[in-house]
Amino acid sequence: MSQWSQQARKVLKGAKISNDFFNTQAFQERNFPIKIPLEYAQLIDQDNPNDPLLKQVMPQAKIEQSGFTQEPLQDEDNSPVAGLIHKYRNRVLLITSQVCAIHCQYCFRQNFNYTQHDAISNWAEIERYISQDTNINEVILSGGDPLSLSDEKLEKLIKNIENFDYVTTLRIHTRSLVVIPSRITDYLAKILAKTRLKVVLVTHINHANEISEAFSKNIAKIENVTFLNQSVLLSGVNDDIGSLKQLSLKLFKVGILPYYLHMLDQVSGAENYLVSAEKATQLHLQLQAQLSGYLVPRLVRDEGKSSKTWLL
Numbered sequence: 001m002s003q004w005s006q007q008a009r010k011v012l013k014g015a016k017i018s019n020d021f022f023n024t025q026a027f028q029e030r031n032f033p034i035k036i037p038l039e040y041a042q043l044i045d046q047d048n049p050n051d052p053l054l055k056q057v058m059p060q061a062k063i064e065q066s067g068f069t070q071e072p073l074q075d076e077d078n079s080p081v082a083g084l085i086h087k088y089r090n091r092v093l094l095i096t097s098q099v100c101a102i103h104c105q106y107c108f109r110q111n112f113n114y115t116q117h118d119a120i121s122n123w124a125e126i127e128r129y130i131s132q133d134t135n136i137n138e139v140i141l142s143g144g145d146p147l148s149l150s151d152e153k154l155e156k157l158i159k160n161i162e163n164f165d166y167v168t169t170l171r172i173h174t175r176s177l178v179v180i181p182s183r184i185t186d187y188l189a190k191i192l193a194k195t196r197l198k199v200v201l202v203t204h205i206n207h208a209n210e211i212s213e214a215f216s217k218n219i220a221k222i223e224n225v226t227f228l229n230q231s232v233l234l235s236g237v238n239d240d241i242g243s244l245k246q247l248s249l250k251l252f253k254v255g256i257l258p259y260y261l262h263m264l265d266q267v268s269g270a271e272n273y274l275v276s277a278e279k280a281t282q283l284h285l286q287l288q289a290q291l292s293g294y295l296v297p298r299l300v301r302d303e304g305k306s307s308k309t310w311l312l
């Protein structure tokens, strides 16, 4: 078994184990099961009940708030073939894995019907779909987390995508790399370096404290890839100018450009994480005033079926 898959098995699962580890009684089972990789748990300050990393993995009490639903982005409505989501003309998104290294309690896909959407087992149909639409020049690997797949499965999938000569770009959305830095294997770096596709690797990092020494060291192994980051603006996690500024600066230091700052997708159970549009806009103006333009992520809200809405 590879080193990273051993690390991926070292997780805190469920309220009891998490309460024991953090010496608290604050974890309770709610809708989305608790799953915290040990490497991530070790970055949390055990003496700080408001630690910004802890807040992301601890299920929050439900509060009354209108506009929150089970499936805020209606992915099913944009899925012409199981395992594939086609919202924008030139690109398709593949649900490559139902597994995530971590369970982020604000996740908009926490109620998604993954068993019906597996791009790997439904590849024949997906291949037929992409082969009938030459407008598609970019394929996005998503999940779950595509880097929950083994390097071998990932390599096979990338080779299959390379067969469409009009597909030029491969985008990978992942949180695994930052929460289990050992996932950045030499072989993964090799796969990404040798594909003919232009690779865009989009990390999901919400707070500077998530960028560990191990991540900073390992990410440097991956070359010839465009690194971008997307964050979610989360109450009590990163909704202050100091945290957002530090995040952008630290991302840049390890070679990642801040790309998107997402407003929360309003999934039931995540009400506590909501930051108002007014506050988000104010924070974004402050970021613009204090950072170089290339370090200011775009503040966006996903509108489900339609394109992203730019708040600024």
Ligand code: SF4
Residues within 6 Å of the ligand: 099, 100, 101, 102, 103, 104, 107, 108, 109, 110, 143, 144, 145, 175, 176, 204
């Ligand atoms: S890693 Fe991504 S898909 Fe998985 S739980 Fe977190 S936000 Fe959701």
